[in-house]
Amino acid sequence: MAVAVCTCAALLLIIPGSGRSVNGTDPGIGGTITLCAGFNKVPKYSIIIWDFVSESTQRIAECLRLPGRSDIRYRGEANPRLNLNRINASLTITDLKTTDSGTYLNTILNKAVTRDFQLRVLAPVSKPHIRKLGKSSGVCWVQCTVKNGEGVNLSWYRGNKRISNTSSSDIKINLTLPLNISEYISTYRCVASNPAGNLTVQFDKDALCTGKLLTFIHYVQ
Known part of the structure; x- marks a missing residue:
């Protein structure tokens, strides 16, 4: 199920810091979550990066907004479950797995601003x-x-x-x-x-x- 907008709904066990915005369409394993960079539209001359921190820090995606162009770059191993929105730099993760649990860092390089999201993906409850x-x-x-x-x-x-x-x-x-x-x-x-x-x-x-x-x-x- 696609995410249309970024809101403050936290259907997953998301623990965002102040001002962090998330949107979950499905709670738990197999669901979808969007982590929002805080823009309706990425400002010109901006470089937005997303890092994932678990046992180590991994660069996963970058968004570059220059006059007349907007580039999306993915880092590391190819992961079809990741989607970086070139308009607002929000990061969507589909088909969630427990291994997606960790800290996601959103950094605006030219403004030296970093937002962090703590994400825990829970397994479905068993039948009583x-x-x-x-x-x-x-x-x-x-x-x-x-x-x-x-x-x-x-x-x-x-x-x-x-x-x-x-x-x-x-x-x-x-x-x-x-x-x-x-x-x-x-x-x-x-x-x-x-x-x-x-x-x-x-x-x-x-x-x-x-x-x-x-x-x-x-x-x-």
Whole structure:
């Protein structure tokens, strides 16, 4: 999906500094992000460069604006996922990968001005699973489980109200969240989410506690 304009929308886990402008069309792996140089149109006699900093600093693209000409140059290995806009010098990255995470530096050489963007690309959240733990005296005990990851949160909802949640910085473990369901309330849902999106398992109490199949619904923020 193409990006038409640069805005301050941060759909990815982008941590821009003051005045930095980004636009994300798809959160997470496989999405698209545009980092904006701060121009509607690159001024004449300007040289705009983009560097990527991870374990080392790599020059990735340059935009030169001279009277009667505007040149785009890409540095390093050819990368078809990068696009430098010759009009406003914004940098678009498509088909995002976790290896795109790092610092992006935008420098206006003739003005000695540098902007920095901290970009983290998150993997999609895994599908949560619910299992029955037991049932007694009209109360059904269930547990929702999901594979943990960076920024993952696991929540129980009754209707639109979140009634419990959990998270952990230990991404090697699974997140689990138990719930006691009374006979008087019938509809619950378990939501696994991170800044890249969410997945929901929605079910009816009677169906779950009598062993019938759950309904799985996929939501993306």
